[in-house]
Amino acid sequence: MSLHTEQAAKLTGRVLNIQHFCTNDGPGIRTTVFLKGCSLRCKWCCNPESIHPKPELAYDLKKCIGEKECGLCLKECPETAIYVAEADGKVRVNWDLCTNCGKCVPACPSNALYEFGQAMTVDEVLAEVEQDAAFYTQSGGGITLSGGECTLQPDFSAALLEEAHRRGISTAIETAGNVPWEYFVKVVQHADTVLHDHKLTDPERHKQWVGVDNVRIKANFKRAYEAFPDKAFIARTPVIPGVNDVEEHIRAVLAFIRPHPNVVDYQLLPYHRYGESKYGFLGRVYALKDFPSLPDETLKRLQAIVDDAFGRAPSGQAK
Amino acid sequence: MKRIAINIGSGYVPGLDAVVAGAAIAAQNAGLEIVGIRDGYDGLLVPDRYPDGGLLELVPRSLDAAGSRGSVLGTAARQDPFRVRTVTADGAVEEVDRSDDLLGRLAQCGIEAMISVVGGSAITGLHALSVAFKLQRKGLATVCVPKSVENEIAGVPLAFGYNSVLAHVTETLDRIRVGARDAGRLAVVEVPGQHAGWLALQSGMATLADAVLIPEIAYDVASIAAALDARERAGRPPALVVVAEGARSRDGMHGVAAAADPMRSSLAPNADPALGEGERVIDRTGAVAHAVATAIQRATDREVMPMSVGLLARGGAPTALDRQLGLAYGAAAVRALNGGESGVLVAFQPPDVRSVPLAEALNRVRGVPAGSELMNVARALGIAFGD
Numbered sequence: 001m002s003l004h005t006e007q008a009a010k011l012t013g014r015v016l017n018i019q020h021f022c023t024n025d026g027p028g029i030r031t032t033v034f035l036k037g038c039s040l041r042c043k044w045c046c047n048p049e050s051i052h053p054k055p056e057l058a059y060d061l062k063k064c065i066g067e068k069e070c071g072l073c074l075k076e077c078p079e080t081a082i083y084v085a086e087a088d089g090k091v092r093v094n095w096d097l098c099t100n101c102g103k104c105v106p107a108c109p110s111n112a113l114y115e116f117g118q119a120m121t122v123d124e125v126l127a128e129v130e131q132d133a134a135f136y137t138q139s140g141g142g143i144t145l146s147g148g149e150c151t152l153q154p155d156f157s158a159a160l161l162e163e164a165h166r167r168g169i170s171t172a173i174e175t176a177g178n179v180p181w182e183y184f185v186k187v188v189q190h191a192d193t194v195l196h197d198h199k200l201t202d203p204e205r206h207k208q209w210v211g212v213d214n215v216r217i218k219a220n221f222k223r224a225y226e227a228f229p230d231k232a233f234i235a236r237t238p239v240i241p242g243v244n245d246v247e248e249h250i251r252a253v254l255a256f257i258r259p260h261p262n263v264v265d266y267q268l269l270p271y272h273r274y275g276e277s278k279y280g281f282l283g284r285v286y287a288l289k290d291f292p293s294l295p296d297e298t299l300k301r302l303q304a305i306v307d308d309a310f311g312r313a314p315s316g317q318a319k
Numbered sequence: 320m321k322r323i324a325i326n327i328g329s330g331y332v333p334g335l336d337a338v339v340a341g342a343a344i345a346a347q348n349a350g351l352e353i354v355g356i357r358d359g360y361d362g363l364l365v366p367d368r369y370p371d372g373g374l375l376e377l378v379p380r381s382l383d384a385a386g387s388r389g390s391v392l393g394t395a396a397r398q399d400p401f402r403v404r405t406v407t408a409d410g411a412v413e414e415v416d417r418s419d420d421l422l423g424r425l426a427q428c429g430i431e432a433m434i435s436v437v438g439g440s441a442i443t444g445l446h447a448l449s450v451a452f453k454l455q456r457k458g459l460a461t462v463c464v465p466k467s468v469e470n471e472i473a474g475v476p477l478a479f480g481y482n483s484v485l486a487h488v489t490e491t492l493d494r495i496r497v498g499a500r501d502a503g504r505l506a507v508v509e510v511p512g513q514h515a516g517w518l519a520l521q522s523g524m525a526t527l528a529d530a531v532l533i534p535e536i537a538y539d540v541a542s543i544a545a546a547l548d549a550r551e552r553a554g555r556p557p558a559l560v561v562v563a564e565g566a567r568s569r570d571g572m573h574g575v576a577a578a579a580d581p582m583r584s585s586l587a588p589n590a591d592p593a594l595g596e597g598e599r600v601i602d603r604t605g606a607v608a609h610a611v612a613t614a615i616q617r618a619t620d621r622e623v624m625p626m627s628v629g630l631l632a633r634g635g636a637p638t639a640l641d642r643q644l645g646l647a648y649g650a651a652a653v654r655a656l657n658g659g660e661s662g663v664l665v666a667f668q669p670p671d672v673r674s675v676p677l678a679e680a681l682n683r684v685r686g687v688p689a690g691s692e693l694m695n696v697a698r699a700l701g702i703a704f705g706d
Contacts, residue, residue: 041404178411
């Protein structure tokens with residue numbers, strides 16, 4: 001290993017989690033590394049614990065032993081943010097008072113209180129990723145950096161992907177592109193597949209639902225398409241009912257990507273309204289509560305437009 | 320102390336201006352100036368949104384219609400002063416602690432003390448109470464007025480707004496029951512109550528519901544089914560089951576299997592195991608009613624009709640009790656501030672209005688005690704709890 005790569009391997013990043021055997025994050029069977037920190041606030045976000053760059057407290061009620069048998073965390077919290085629920089004698093976290101200082105975490109013997117987000121080196125991450133190496137060759141898979149936003153940690157992400165390449169692992173990233181171009185290019189250059197989001201066409205509506213407009217995002221994508229003709233770009237849209245589930249958006253994305261043959265696919269990711277679910281583990285409320293459901297017919301219709309644009313037979317079944 | 324302000328945390332309950340008017344009248348009579356801050360602290364934190372100004376001078380005559388509607392101050396608070404969403408210079412979205420900035424602005428406006436009407440938000444629960452507590456800890460003299468649709472605020476037997484919501488829900492349940500009975504179906508109605516079952520219990524008692532499911536008592540579908548069948552055999556066909564939003568079944572989340580790996584499910588909390596990886600789900604009101612209704616239909620072969628009262632419970636006119644309570648709470652808050660108190664909630668404990676330290680109300684929920692006489696009375700009325 002050269003001196004350069006040796007140093008790079010020791011770079012640390014803020015890693016949320018490493019997830020094995022993923023089939024939706026790029027070609028083949030992949031190991032997805034979720035990085036912490038995002039520069040957008042999509043109202044439909046499904047990884048809310050990845051949003052803030054710093055480590056955050058998380059709590060798993062099922063693992064709590066209870067105040068009577070333990071109660072150690074209550075003594076550690078300087079903010080009186082941990083309390084006991086009378087109903088079951090176990091603790092709860094008042095997320096409004098919690099400052100994520102982390103003092104309660106080492107005190108908890110059952111790991112009911114734990115932290116989302118830890119510092120890991122490139123080597124540490126790859127040691128875990130390489131456990132799955134056998135599956136990559138069979139399936140055409142590899143490592144995928146997700147988030148959060150992996151390009152917000154450009155040095156770490158670039159070093160990680162570069163080293164993965166050196167070890168013969170194929171690389172992919174999932175990005176929303178809302179970073180300075182220098183960050184973006186630093187990471188994209190080491191990715192074989194770039195999965196990137198086109199959330200909304202209109203800049204003002206983009207701002208309303210995502211937190212900022214999409215001017216820089218689109219500029220970054222266009223520049224990347226042109227700068228890296230040999231990379232596979234896969235455009236994606238999380239289809240949110242009543243937000244972007246319209247032909248206009250799909251056609252606008254197609255018009256944006258189709259002139260670039262290196263954008264090899266456009267995937268629609270449907271959101272369903274279905275049954276009981278929880279967003280409360282970090283003390284947050286899902287902003288899309290009570291949104292209407294995305295009808296299958298809508299998705300089929302939008303998918304047909306995409307299939308037609310890519311000159312392939314209709315997929316037939318909407319997911 | 321010369322000048323005070325009043326604001327309202329997010330979460331509408333009927334007749335909020337009764338509290339504002341009560342405070343304004345009492346302040347004027349005590350020789351204090353009082354202003355209102357629009358939409359929680361948003362009037363000061365995001366002044367651009369308020370072309371007419373984020374502060375509203377309050378004089379009693381501007382509040383003539385006190386209590387008949389919502390509030391002139393607005394209940395659309397979206398900013399937590401400790402986590403204000405901001406777009407940074409390099410185009411990233413971030414949450415920034417602007418509490419010091421807020422305290423500075425309050426001082427600039429000559430505001431020496433705050434009355435905050437807090438609690439009872441469908442979106443954030445008791446979050447505003449915690450915000451008030453933290454601002455008070457940073458030196459802002461604060462007296463809180465409790466408002467809630469669930470009546471779950473610890474130390475407060477009757478929060479403002481609860482009585483009106485109870486009246487609206489009861490009226491709605493009455494109508495639903497008539498319709499359900501006529502159609503020969505069993506209505507399963509979800510009512511607000513994420514943490515405490517008071518609303519479900521009291522509206523259920525008022526309408527003589529066949530069963531009431533509350534967060535404090537885990538229910539068993541077989542037990543509900545048996546109670547409904549017994550009711551049928553006694554010649555009184557069941558027509559109404561009231562379910563609090565926070566009701567839970569004894570075998571977990573209404574029988575819906577949770578994802579096996581907690582880290583996996585927390586990474587994609589809205590991912591649906593039935594739909595597969597990558598499929599996201601959207602939360603909705605009424606999900607509990609659907610789950611309970613389906614389970615009952617399966618267990619009893621009765622046709623069910625799941626419904627949700629949801630936001631309907633919050634609108635409408637306040638009851639006489641709430642109008643009186645709101646005026647009293649507003650005036651009591653001024654009296655408490657004038658008497659040098661801070662860091663307290665005013666709480667109606669008839670015939671007194673007492674001050675409850677915020678620290679005692681935080682981190683607690685006033686639930687329905689399972690063995691209480693109120694529960695015994697409800698059982699005596701033939702209401703089943705599924706336990």
